[in-house]
Amino acid sequence: MQTATFKDNRCVIGNDVKLIVIPSRVTVEFGKTIDPASIFVIQIWRDGQLLNEQPVNAKAAFSSLVPRDVDIRECGVRVCLPNGIVLAELDVEEDLYPFMRPRKEQSHITENYVSVPPALTITDERGDVWSLNVAAPFAPRQKSPDGEFALPVMRNGENAHEIGSRIERRGGKIRIFTANGWKTWNGRSFF
Amino acid sequence: MAREYIVGTPPNSSVTNSGDLAEIFINPSATAANACGLEMLRAWASQAANATSAQQQIALRTQVTAFPTLTGATPRKCKFLDPVSLIVSGTAGAAGTSGILASVAGGGAKSEVVTDNFNVLNGWLWVPTPPETIVMPAMAASGFGLYFPAAPTTLTGWAFGLTFRELG
Numbered sequence: 001m002q003t004a005t006f007k008d009n010r011c012v013i014g015n016d017v018k019l020i021v022i023p024s025r026v027t028v029e030f031g032k033t034i035d036p037a038s039i040f041v042i043q044i045w046r047d048g049q050l051l052n053e054q055p056v057n058a059k060a061a062f063s064s065l066v067p068r069d070v071d072i073r074e075c076g077v078r079v080c081l082p083n084g085i086v087l088a089e090l091d092v093e094e095d096l097y098p099f100m101r102p103r104k105e106q107s108h109i110t111e112n113y114v115s116v117p118p119a120l121t122i123t124d125e126r127g128d129v130w131s132l133n134v135a136a137p138f139a140p141r142q143k144s145p146d147g148e149f150a151l152p153v154m155r156n157g158e159n160a161h162e163i164g165s166r167i168e169r170r171g172g173k174i175r176i177f178t179a180n181g182w183k184t185w186n187g188r189s190f191f
Numbered sequence: 192m193a194r195e196y197i198v199g200t201p202p203n204s205s206v207t208n209s210g211d212l213a214e215i216f217i218n219p220s221a222t223a224a225n226a227c228g229l230e231m232l233r234a235w236a237s238q239a240a241n242a243t244s245a246q247q248q249i250a251l252r253t254q255v256t257a258f259p260t261l262t263g264a265t266p267r268k269c270k271f272l273d274p275v276s277l278i279v280s281g282t283a284g285a286a287g288t289s290g291i292l293a294s295v296a297g298g299g300a301k302s303e304v305v306t307d308n309f310n311v312l313n314g315w316l317w318v319p320t321p322p323e324t325i326v327m328p329a330m331a332a333s334g335f336g337l338y339f340p341a342a343p344t345t346l347t348g349w350a351f352g353l354t355f356r357e358l359g
Contacts, residue, residue: 118315119310119313119316120315131316134354135269149232149318149319149320
């Protein structure tokens with residue numbers, strides 16, 4: 001699908017909803033027949049793909065600055081109900097054949113409360129892969145939690161410079177169980 | 192002096208679509224000259240073929256003769272200066288040998304030791320506590336293995352490993 005470039009200033013009125021798009025701003029005005037308690041969804045589309053969407057209520061007009069990295073002239077804008085019924089739209093081109101496009105790289109984030117062991121690896125939101133170094137010998141008893149074998153903790157295949165018997169993902173954070181108790185990853189080190 | 196070794200498959204191995212086959216099998220030696228017990232320290236399984244979530248059965252078992260038919264695999268040293276393992280590569284699951292990726296299950300009776308299920312996206316790692324390690328004595332009539340009771344949905348991209356310690 002070729003990227004289209006639309007007019008700088010566009011406006012449409014449909015179902016008492018006025019949609020105005022200028023290069024720096026998207027504005028939605030709701031008419032008198034619209035229930036102020038209603039919730040609508042504003043969608044930004046480009047090249048047949050939904051880029052972003054935001055729920056808004058009809059109590060007041062909606063106006064949002066367009067991010068600098070987005071050229072709104074290449075985008076269509078749609079105002080619809082949460083169930084998908086379209087009220088007003090400008091230049092939205094949906095991709096009817098998404099299977100023809102290259103697929104995006106799949107990424108898997110490990111669910112909360114998964115623990116190594118019995119899992120072998122944990123993947124967090126950054127894509128970091130956490131595991132215990134199964135190729136290393138067990139740590140000496142004085143460096144291991146009481147009653148458990150412990151191994152070096154690995155992050156993306158590199159030694160994280162900690163010895164632990166378990167790695168857990170809980171509350172979106174990575175934790176390890178060491179001879180000194182639980183430690184949590186803060187993005188740079190365990191503390 | 193106790194020495195540790197690893198028996199493992201290459202990282203992108205394919206398993207047979209038959210289920211209930213040993214992916215790693217090791218049998219303690221039967222000869223007095225090479226007699227040593229084996230202490231199983233940890234085992235793991237993972238796949239890298241795709242990112243599709245699926246559940247998979249796995250088991251650690253002992254098996255008596257007739258043993259599975261395997262691809263021979265030589266245990267690797269954990270410590271570079273250690274001597275080679277008393278366990279050697281073998282395809283018949285015989286005493287004193289180790290192998291991987293069975294093609295034939297073998298008719299010998301199997302006994303469950305550890306049974307578990309795991310999600311293939313997370314992999315599986317078995318690390319016992321020190322009192323829970325599994326010990327196969329020298330000249331035992333059984334071998335020990337890591338099995339898939341049922342064939343996985345995806346047969347390719349698997350890696351398995353078993354770390355053991357030679358006793359005596």
